[in-house]
Amino acid sequence: MGRPDKKAKKRGIRRLFTWKKILGTLFAFCLIGMGALYTVYLLVPVPSANAEATMQSNIYQYSNGKILARTGEINREIVDLEKIPLPVQRAFVAAENKTFYKDNGVDIKGTTRAAWNTLTGKGKQGGSTITQQYVKNFYLSQDQTATRKLKEMVIAVKVDEEMSKPDILAGYINTSYYGRSAYGIQAAARSYYGTDAAKLTTAQGAYLASLLQAPNQYDWTSASATGRKLVEERWNYVLDNMVEMGWLPAAERAGLKFPVPREPKPLPGMEGQTGYIVEAANQELMRQGVSEEDIKAGGWTITLNIDERKQKDLVAAVDKQLEAKLDRKGDKKDATVQAGATSVDPRTGAVVAMYGGVGATEHWMSNATRRDFQPASTFKPIVLASAVDNRSTTQDGREIGLGTVYNGDSKRPVVGSKIHYAPENEDDYSYGPVSVQRATDKSINAVYAQMIVDVGEEKTKKTALSLGMKDGQDFDPTPAMALGTMGASTLDMAGAYATLDNHGVKVTPALVKTAQHRDRQVETVRQTGEQVISRRAADTVTRAMRGVVDNGSGFRAAGDYEAAGKTGTSENNRSAWFVGYTPELVTAVALFGEDTSGKIAEQVTLTDTIEPGRANGGGFPAQIWGAYTERALNGGSDAEFDLETGGYDSGRDTEPTATGSPTATDEPTQEPTSTATTPPARTTTAPTPPTTAPTTAPPTPTEDPATTPPPTQEPTREPTNTATVQPPDPEVPDSGGDQGVLPPSRTTQQPR
Template sequence: MTSYGDPHAGSEYDDGYYPPSAGRAQVPPPPPAPGAYGYPEQNGGYVDNNGYGYPEQGGYNDYQGQNAYPGYNGYVDPNGYHEHGGYADGAGYQPDPNYYAPAPGRAPNPSASGRASVPVVGGRAAVLTPSAPAPSGRAAVRPAGPDEFDDEPRPKRKSSKRRFAKWQKWVVAGVALMILLTGGGLIAGTYFYDTVKRPDELTLDLSTEVWTADGKQIARMGKKNRIPVVVDKVDGEGKLPKQIQYALVAGEDKSFFEHDGIDLWGIGRAAWNNLTGGETQGASTITQQYARHAANDMDVTYGRKLREAVMARKLEDQYEKHEILGFYLNTVYFGRGADGVGAAAKAFFGDKVSAETMTVEQAALLGAILRQPEPDGTEKGYDPQNDMAAAKDRWAYVLNNMVEKGWLDKAKRDQMKFPEDQLVPFDASKNTGEWGYTDSGTGHVINYVRAELEQQGYIKKLNAEGYKSWRDSGIRVTVSIDWRVQDALQKYIQRSIAGSLMSTMPESMMAAATAIDPKTGRVMAYYGGTNGTGPDFAGTYNEGGVIKGGHRPASSFKIYTLTAALESGYSIKSMVNPTPLKSKADGGTDPITLGNANRDPGDLPCGEYCTLEEMTVKSYNVPFYKIAAEIGANKVIDTAARAGVTRMWAIDSDKSYDLVGDPNGKNKFDAYVGFGKYPITVLDHTSGAATLANHGTYFKPHFVMKVEKKNNKNGKFDIVPGVGEVLKGESRIKPQIADEVTSVLKQISKTHALDNGKRETAGKTGTWEANPETFPSENAHAWFVGYTDQLAAAVWVGNKDQELPLRTKPPVTGKNGKLNYAQGEKIGGSGLPGEIFEQFMNLAHKNLALKAVSLPNSTGIGNPQRGDGKSPTPAAPPCMFPLLCPTTGPGGGGGGGGGNGGGGWPRPTATVTPKPR
């Protein structure tokens, strides 16, 4: 075990020493102090020994504040460190008045002595104790680093003192053995063994990781930041190399591979102090530490030492050393929120480094940090970020122990450099059990991961294996998010990113967007906010038992009404009448009053006889309401549902309806659905667009691509069978109909052409007004939904809470004390949402190196005669014979009976309106 004192002290397993540094002055010792057991100079009578009569290493013989107070077996107490939980202490083992046990579930700080401990399952790794103040008169100077090994012989000592030390050790051992043989000790030990779980019976809390399809980690889940490693007695791929194992134990218990798991001196010391009324202390081996913490037995008594000793012996009998070490290294706390060496490697050296790929220098630093990972009181610990000098001293001590044990060649040791330049700054946000859920643009993706794992029955399977939560199961989930696409989206839509198109917008505004691969259904980008536990503006979320998340799609929903019309026999050349409707209450004859968003059909050359194609491009509302009323609102909703819209919200309540699983869900809405009155989610809208982009073939939107779990034998991640994506397309809309819709939509997107018009894109805008009584002529929702052959996306811009006017500048307070929202420009679908869509899609396609693909042209399907368009009365043909032409002049004759009239002329065909620029 370690020396449990300063990094230069010896241990009960350490008979090496360091000679004084050349030229270093030595501080004379104070008068001899009584030892812990009442014997003066209990370590053979030599004040400046380090356990075996060697001169104090580093050249500090009799150094005040370090070696002036000899501890049992030479465990000196540097700077007044008081010992708790198995740490030897000088000056008579004074109890620490500041010790406190951690509260249940609380993550305590590392102990004052810095000793690393195996965490209790379900709790924090180490018992934490503030350090006691140094006794008066003791120096607080840090000892120098250890020098290299020397062949200087041991100094000769008087035989009487040597005999006294030998007699003393036998007395202590005898007392310990006597107590071990008492019935109470055996009963306690047996009970302890029967109630402590063995390593192979424990289900450790492990970190679950979430990675993108292109290999970027975006989240870690779980209460513990723990990545399991495989420790074996032979090296191999995926296993922790032997030299790394040696480096990690060299500072804590360098004789671990030799002893039988029991520290007899620690047991004897605890027993003696218990009998004499002294503080119960004593060092524990790695095996004993596991026994203690696995049983959640943190009392520092001789009874505990007896129980852990029994368990340690049982463990050593039943398990090989590498198995015990593996459990220890997977659970011991390294600081920076890292439980286990797997997490510690990344916490100290970055995500690209793993425990298996660490260098010996890096592993030695982790082995040094184990002694005291975190600050405690006035002691900073051994994290280089907190105390670089102490970390370097302890690091050298670990490496020198490796040389002593024959684990490291001295020549290599001499060439090793402290890995200061390889350290990464401590990132508190990522060195916890969880990150990437409440603080990331992909935070809401985690909710979809959980839902999909649950739907596939995998969470139930994990529960059966003993994991209470999938987050603590240690699985690695690869999701469909592609960081090249996600990063492009967040660059333009996430407010907190400098240069984002949302960064200058009023705080009340919010934007959300998603992108899907039409040919697989993989969600490649998703942004609904940065807090996975808060409202999801791109999908559904539960608030007080109510499902929320929909936004009014406005005219962008017309892509489904157009599709439904074509399925019902319409043609894009069918003639429709966009004349506003007036109800009887408003002096008309129509069932409702409905206009075209303040646009009059008189502004159109086609008047009352316009093609459905032009009405889609111009986005007039009346024709789409009348089509929905004619073919049935449920028909329009059915088409939208087949395309990918799964849920729709009512307006007069918070209730939403399942359009897929509920047979009556499609019958809850009226013809206003034809132009997008009823809210849907951004993700659903993207899914619908993706189906059109894929020529009518639907792929279910999904996130989980595969799930892997680490193999405990070889350390590799194996794919979990039966979990993950199943790519199965369904033909939901006839290809010729989907392509006909695309031929119309690609005319609209020319206002936001991709790649300067070189990449054909289909798209549709949508704008819904705010409450006209409160905010007349203002907008509350703005959309742009569109696609290329390779990627479909939808962008929504609205408000976080209530529906307020969408303006480019925040409101100001008027003289009347009320907010004036008429600031800046109005935002509609072709404005900010279209700009986000254009810039995001351009960058995403560039990042993916996608080639431009042409979109389909019209094939002229459907019946052009379908529709309610009113043909204008044709003009009379010119008169070929003037004398015979009728005249209204005086003296004219001929009457009016002759002539062919107008009825015999063929019905004029509609003129195709020029396409908008």
């Protein structure tokens, strides 16, 4: 009984959906769609040039409102298409739109394919023709919306009807952004190859055409390894397309080599420190979500945290302490010395001063923000911070604090690591039993290599990242990490030390105070945040680093203020550092060895450059730091560190003796020949050190710390008032060490 009903329903459906009706409906929809498109075509006019075509200036000002710089003038020079070599013209067509000379301004097939690939997860693709991109550059905004895309397609069709293909191509090449503040092919040719567009080679033109896909990512001189790989693949793709189109002989193509561009140079007006500061501010804004194109479009008022007076103080300190003693033009070795510095207010995170180098027009890469040099022993305090924060113990179960005794023998293999590591101390000195405080003062490699194993390399790295260091190349969790083998900038180190100065509360250095556009304001960096390490850990490290300035390798940084700091000299003496702070100011100063005489800059040694022998963090960096800090604090300060160490500084001023073990001496049997220099004395009175002996047993130099028997005699306090020359800061070249001459008693004559 039910079957006739089903047949009746099927007949009803067939009558409702016949092929004629379906085709008719589709045809009607097509007519409606075509009518709608034609209506849009009639209603959408070709507009006037967009705001980007008449870009505005950006204003950068000091924290007090005084203008530092104005930028934003378009770096563009329009050139006629006939002045651009034909192979270069064709390279742009091969890169972006092979159907350019045949299409009517819109490539429906390419647009459909790009949309399908985007929807199916094969990556976001544009599918725009050269005409569409020219329309977007010159008439429309960069917004990725359906409405803008529809307007772009309609206007592209009209422009294609009104303009010739050569004029469209010329407009596209002259309005596109190539990175490095270069708009148009003429500016790009000068920026990347130091030549006019008329003299570009085919290989160079193919590179500039490749840049347009991702100008920031594909700039060879600043690109990551991935970026370089991608742009080289893009370059090959362009040339292969030219061969396919019959525009480039295969034999000529086979002989072309990738044309590495030259280092970037700043626009006029960016001389001195201005260019470094402006570029660093732009980079910070981009990290906050502002696109580079948006910044270049102008209209921004950017107020910096840079203190005008402190900025001048920092430049003056570098000029007097370093530049006045260098002959950059007449001495090739002097020319390799580069200085960088960053100064931060630990209470707010404000970057109050920055030194990027001799000048942005002479040396474009900022020495303040570069991360390609090792921070060396300035990383050791972070190891100690991690030890205290994690309540770490030695191999034989003793809790690590400033009074904890370690074996300070040179080349002693670390215990407890799967990786064999036996670092050499400076001048291969063996110190036998030595406290953590003294190991910090003298920067003993053997002690800190063992300490990072005791703490755990991964835990130490976690502490470093929480303090603000960046996880980049060579930040490998190995025992060698204790000697600062990773890359870091003065900005990174100033931020990490600022967090220590701020009792473990995170300080994120911020260069930009406010960034306002006429229609919006950018949210700036949150400069202080949560407690990332315990106060006792941060304050214990501060206590330890006070010893470095008062009695150790950083004595040249001492002045009429309380200060804590650490010296550092990297492998092969390629960099020398002093990073330190007072309760009010944190500053990182570094010297880098860099030979820029060739096509590619190379890291070189600082040995026998600014002074005979090795450069060291306790030398010129500490002197620059001291001179700047004295100026910045108006000659001195009564501010004192408010430290809560929780007892982790107990025994820091005592040193063990081990008369029962002939090899475990408190001092090396022979001291180096060196000239002693006394640091300037503070007017304040140093706290009285404890006189009690440490209760832990020191290991002997020749035995594992876990099996070392206790000494037969109670440790005695190390003498602090003697004119005897002490051994130099025990760090070794090639092992991340630093070198400095320890002062005798502060009752002797002060250094000049």
